[in-house]
Amino acid sequence: MSFSKEITLSKSSVPKVALLVLATIFAFGVFEVGFDQGQLFSIVFGEQAYADMYLHELTHDMRHAAGFPCH
Amino acid sequence: MRTSLFIVIILLSGCSAGIVHGLVNLAIVEPYLDRAIGIENQHMFASGEAKDTPQFWVEYYSYRAWQKGGQLLAGAILGTSIGALYGIVFGYARNILPGNSFIKKTLVLAAIMWVVLYLIPFAKYPSNPPTVGDPETIILRQTLYVLFIAISGFGALGFYQVYKRLKSRKMIAFIGYAGLMGMAFALMPQNPDAITAPMDLINGFRAVSLVGVSSFWLSVGLILGVLWQKLQPDKVKQSKFQ
Ligand SMILES: [Zn+2]
Numbered sequence: 029m030s031f032s033k034e035i036t037l038s039k040s041s042v043p044k045v046a047l048l049v050l051a052t053i054f055a056f057g058v059f060e061v062g063f064d065q066g067q068l069f070s071i072v073f074g075e076q077a078y079a080d081m082y083l084h085e086l087t088h089d090m091r092h093a094a095g096f097p098c099h
Numbered sequence: 100m101r102t103s104l105f106i107v108i109i110l111l112s113g114c115s116a117g118i119v120h121g122l123v124n125l126a127i128v129e130p131y132l133d134r135a136i137g138i139e140n141q142h143m144f145a146s147g148e149a150k151d152t153p154q155f156w157v158e159y160y161s162y163r164a165w166q167k168g169g170q171l172l173a174g175a176i177l178g179t180s181i182g183a184l185y186g187i188v189f190g191y192a193r194n195i196l197p198g199n200s201f202i203k204k205t206l207v208l209a210a211i212m213w214v215v216l217y218l219i220p221f222a223k224y225p226s227n228p229p230t231v232g233d234p235e236t237i238i239l240r241q242t243l244y245v246l247f248i249a250i251s252g253f254g255a256l257g258f259y260q261v262y263k264r265l266k267s268r269k270m271i272a273f274i275g276y277a278g279l280m281g282m283a284f285a286l287m288p289q290n291p292d293a294i295t296a297p298m299d300l301i302n303g304f305r306a307v308s309l310v311g312v313s314s315f316w317l318s319v320g321l322i323l324g325v326l327w328q329k330l331q332p333d334k335v336k337q338s339k340f341q
Contacts (some may be wrong), residue, residue, distance in 0.1 A: 088166050
């Protein structure tokens with residue numbers, strides 16, 4: 029009996045692991061495309077990243093098109 | 100719920116819808132971006148910041164090709180991440196959403212999130228092509244935009260709780276949300292940047308960017324609906340447990 033109760037619960041709830049994975053992807057992706065001004069690359073490449081802003085240039089057109097504030 | 104299947108179909112639908120968004124942008128938004136950046140180039144020539152030489156145009160076109168190629172990659176990244184949020188909400192809301200099939204449910208949720216997280220914020224802070232934004236005000240503009248979306252999103256969640264608890268006259272919840280957004284609309288400061296570019300460029304850009312984002316929400320709703328209907332990640336085989 030207690031088993032069948034567990035089944036109904038697992039059917040209706042969102043797994044915690046999935047929540048964590050999806051929320052992390054959401055935060056990183058939106059930050060990268062919508063807001064990043066070179067911070068993500070600077071973690072790996074240091075200050076030089078701010079000058080180059082590779083990722084920013086690559087996602088730049090989408091930032092404007094998707095409605096995020098830019099230049 | 101089968102965790103990995105749940106995650107995979109959400110990411111897959113977000114990513115595919117994001118690529119659709121990128122393709123739509125390539126087709127209809129890029130001409131406006133080219134025009135706006137063309138105006139910037141003229142400003143740079145006029146102010147002496149850059150010289151109108153063949154060398155300039157070689158660099159310019161390779162740089163623009165890099166940026167345009169990025170539409171698809173950025174579409175995939177943004178689509179996957181917005182799709183992740185959409186999938187989380189669908190995971191919680193799927194049993195209460197109206198509709199007798201998963202495709203109807205996913206489309207209803209996509210429509211709600213499109214209005215709450217995009218259309219209403221767009222009405223207050225519409226998208227702008229390059230040349231409009233002042234680098235000095237970027238932090239302020241980003242803060243205002245995020246704040247407005249957060250008010251709309253959490254406001255919708257809050258008034259949904261009100262809606263659930265109301266026994267009758269459930270319209271009150273909608274009126275409450277409309278009142279909240281009306282207040283945010285009136286009280287929050289405008290985008291501080293003055294628009295100097297021609298208005299037909301601005302309005303044309305806003306229209307195509309709206310079409311692009313809408314194509315994302317329509318696609319993500321359709322794709323997740325079809326995948327969910329087919330694979331049903333929340334269906335648990337009883338025999339496994341008996
Ligand atoms: Zn820009």
